[in-house]
Amino acid sequence: MQWETVIGLEIHAQLATKSKIFSGASTAYGAEPNTQACAVDLALPGTLPVLNEQAVRFAVKFGLAIGAHIAPYSVFARKNYFYPDLPKGYQTSQFDKPIVGLGEIDIEVAGEVKTIGITRAHLEEDAGKSLHEDYQGMTGVDLNRAGTPLLEIVSEPDMRSSAEAVAYVKKIHTLVQYLGICDGSMQEGSFRCDVNVSVRPMGQEEFGTRAEIKNLNSFRFIEKGIAHEVERQIDVIESGGKVAQETRLYDSNKDETRSMRSKEEANDYRYFPCPDLLPVEITAELLDEMRADLPELPEVKKQRFLEQYKLSEYDADVLTTQRAIADYYEDAVSFSDGETKLVANWVMGELSANLNQYSLDVAASPLGAERLGGLVKRIADQTISGKIAKQVFEFLWNSEVTADEVIEREGLKQMSDSGELGKIIDQLMADNPTQVEQFRGGKTKVLGFFVGSIMKKTQGKANPQEVNKLLQEKLKE
């Protein structure tokens, strides 16, 4: 039997506000447990939530970017359940009146463009964290994260393969960072997703029973988790069983999913409108203001890069995946006197390799766009060769110097003087008459020997074009 996979996703993007969604406590990551939980976050009696306007604006921004309907009137609801890391005993979320309605986004897989529907996106607060280790039979609770604003982005079940799912997640990941509404860090948990997976016989219209996979905190795990789950479901059905509607946890160590809880055990959350918060009203004026304020989105930026910088499709794609990289690229170009292709090569090559090696974001790069642009400028005007430029790059990466300073200090300036180079070539020809004969006899391959020897002699500083030109002239004499 041929099976078709059906995938829908719920993405939780932590909104990059300074303070929490309903309190003034900081949202900064990594503080000592419970040092960023105020009376409201601790749900002390008598405390009340006050909505963070920035979180609302961020949600609206996202909605506008996916062309969604923004609800003029949305409502916070209480989702009731007991858990130690949920201080109020309910999560304040949005239920039947979310702030962002139906929208869509295009993904591209193997050259095919596909439109994925986004059902809704709503605002909610995050819970705290339960710490099960180090407490000898007890559980610790850290409420620093409690009340952190989240935007839950729910897709339609429009994806038909793990590749499509990953493309969709990457697309949203890029978008939220572009909009500046989420830092996108998957390690720190500020961008997480739950995947709903089901299978059905090819051609069948009705959906199969779905399982929800949680804890997929990297693109690779999303891909592997889905692949594994699809295989499991097909196995279950083909061996005569039925897929259970349940929540499953992906274990990256064992590369498997396992059951967390079944639907029968699922809570009745008893949602009802939160009486402590007024409905959120979005005026037409605010929408206009936010629309005008939208940054250039990835698709548009890519098109512009193609036209303005004459980049290849591939380069434009890579450089616009992260807004910070794109900004860096554009800065570097401006400092390089417009060397668009060369800068692209250096940003995607040497710079990216170094950032990866040290696990740094481009924002934290020790080498800024201005100095990289300065380096590229010197390659372009032939002050240094590409090879020497790699040495210079190392200096730039490791200290605050500029390319010009390094070239000057280290004497790395390219030798282009034909008189000086001519002397070296003359000497070399005199020392190697056999090779000269061979060349003149038609064995042009020996040219490499001469070039290599000159480079060695000049410690790589000789201008290769000039060397070639002079060699050709002198050998043919």
Added chain:
Amino acid sequence: MYNKSLKELSNSLQNKDISSVELSQYFLNRIKHFDGELNSVITSNEEAALVAAAEADKCIQSGNAGLLTGIPLLHKDIFCTQGLRTSCGSKMLDNFIAPYTATAVGKLEQAGAVMLGKTNMDEFAMGSSNETSFYGGVKNPWDLNTVPGGSSGGSAAAVAARLVPIASGTDTGGSIRQPAAFCGITGIKPTYGRVSRYGMIAFASSLDQAGTFAKSAEDAAIMLQAMSGFDEKDSTSVDKPVDDLLAHLGDSIKGLTVGLPKEFFTDDLDDSIRETIETAIDAIQSAGANIKEISLPNINLSVPAYYVVAPAECSANLSRFDGVRYGYRCDSPKDLEDLYKRSRGEGFGDEVKRRIMMGAYVLSAGYYDAYYKKAQQVRRLIKNDFVEAFKGVDIIASPTAPSVAFSAGEKKDDPVSMYLSDIFTIGVNLAGLPGMSVPCGFIDKKPVGLQLIGNYFEEAKLLNVAHQYQQLTDWHLAVPAGFEQEA
């Protein structure tokens, strides 16, 4: 001294006839002397109060005193008070000391009032007789065998017994007006959103509203003035200037129209209550007001609607009391579920549990539409009825409660009959209107309350009608037997 108005007390303080320390000590002595029997005060703030009183005296010395500077008062134990236990009448919070002060309390503190302690109340404000308190019931000073009403029974009894000149309360379905009626004092619940709910432990968030108990409408106005106003910490508080409540107390009520809802004056109404209320209405009419019959067609649905909405909200509001972070925690829980079950099972009393269960039930899948949603629709109808009615009247008048104070234990095991004692007051909360109760006579030596309801944010007009009535009558000056003596 104990029967003096706030203006008289304030004059005495500013003329240095008495200091705030002396005045505070005087009322602390009354509490010590009389409250052993009444049980209206559950936490004393004596030491800190005398310090605050000394501060108030300095303020008076420097000539910066207001009407409340140096005036002693009590707060219902539902308001969080930094450093002083806030129990909400529950075992659950018997050990709870808030690290912050409720906005309403803070405003009174700013105005110079001196908090002598915290008053007894029904557990989490759930009750109409003050019998559900973990700290035991409160006795009604007019008849120690009867209840003071609830849930703000402690504050009402304390003001009635003249243990303090004023006290705070909260009103979710009548919790200020009904005890004010039972105890023969004046109590006002302002428009929903007029006083901040920040730091006031929530029972039913969309209905809860803080207010005041006093001997007279004038005193209630002075206290309410200081408590009112927008608070950015409470999203449901209303950003609207507060009227000068005292400025209108002299206004004539000639030509004002008072509406009497026919649904409140049916044959079911107790005859003696009806006569007492009618006499009071006659007095208001004699001051020049027009009396008019009106109809609130859906008002008879207010008790059932309330007992869906309020428990639904409370079921979520009280989920935070889970034994995890503060409050009562059961001994050696064996696992998480055991911790939850026993902490909540042992920490909450029966009435609280009953309402949490009702609330969880009406919100659960399959019942939400039939109960919660329907109740919200009914609520809108009731509100619309009032809005319609206020197009033709300035004030609505009715009995505050269907009876005078009942005996302790009488309704304790009959929740429905207990719930019906709020039949005249609940609609006001559902609509979010301001309402008050003023003493208007006695039946069998037990006080009767006249309920006056105003339009949204018309507390000034409402208080003035009560004040004008109190110019013509002296029911509000009556002191219960045994409490007229000095401590």
